[in-house]
Amino acid sequence: MISMKKVLVVLVGVILLVIAAMPVYAGVSAYAFGDYYYMFKSNNANQEKLNGFWLRRLYITYDADISDKIKARARLEMHSDGKFGSSELSITPFVKDAYISYQFLPTHAIAIGIQESLTWSNIEKFYGYRHLEKTPFDLYKTRSSRDFGISLKGSFDAGKIFNYGLMFGNYSSYKEEIDKYKQVSARFTVNPDANWMFEVSGDYVKRSAAKKTVLLQAFAGYQGDWGRVGLNYGQEKITETGKADVDFGLFSAFAVAKFNKFVEAIVRYDMTTDPLVSGNDRFLIIEKGYKTNLFIVGLGWNIHPKFQIMPNLKLVTYKENASGVKPKDASQFNVTFYYIF
DSSP states (O other), rough: OOHHHHHHHHHHHHHHHHHTTTTTGGGGEEEEEEEEEEEEEEEGGGHHHHHHEEEEEEEEEEESSSSSEEEEEEEEEEEEOOOOOOOOOOOOEEEEOOOEEEEEEETTEEEEEEETTTTTTTHHHHHOOOOOOOOHHHTTTSOOSSEEEEEEEESSSTOEEEEEEEEOOOOTTTTTOOOOEEEEEEEEEEEESSEEEEEEEEEEEESSSEEEEEEEEEEEEEEETEEEEEEEEEEEEEEESSSSEEEEEEEEEEEEEESSSEEEEEEEEEEEEOOOOSSSSSSOOSSSSOOOOEEEEEEEEEETTTTTEEEEEHHHHHHOOOOOOOOEEEEEEEEEEEEEE
């Protein structure tokens, strides 16, 4: 019997052949990133000194301008599992984006399909270092980067200073929908000029008949030729019938310094104000159930505008829980590579 994974691999191959045969104006693009990693310290002694190469992500995107008002995107993602000790060692392909949008007014558009969620897509673009590490609410698995739904985005003014986004989605990421519960989200972004970005956003998710969650967050960033800085704070409340409410809050700050066109550095600090609800079990291990601190420092070498190599160090520390217990601190060294082609 032919497995679904083999079918996906064949499908990806066929799509790549079709894309390769298309002219340049078809809007085909791709990028990838990965690391050489070395685990210095871990809460799991069996993981210490583990090291090797992995390709974390590979994206192939096809953007089409069907008309001056109608646009469509199809994006394939191929990623490694990233779980230490996992038996799933092959790179898995799947559809990341598949949507069509219609610009019904000069600064307003509606889109339907698998698309970016509103939670951190603008923040991730400003941050600019997804290949180094996910943004906080992505890393700690609070929300997914994608959802299947319908969105309305636009600007209240011709200068695009005051911008908005509204979305109604499945809350099932890029997967099929199998329940009646949905997500409603909104964001408001202010760009006074090319340097500043301010954003507030929120969403309401009905996860089941008894469980719901609300997420609110705010972001402020400033950038210039010298680099950029950003501050992000958010709070989630999970309510479930018959159980105590669960709160999860975090603060994150980063700074990027550009020394010249070839060399730049980044520092980032995340602090959770409540115990992690989900933690993280891929690529960088962060145990759930504890308040944490994450420190990241990296030095990037821009060999080419489309090719960067960045040695970096990540350190995770924990605070004791109510029982006076905490995991062992973790540290990991990576040499991250990122390229566009």
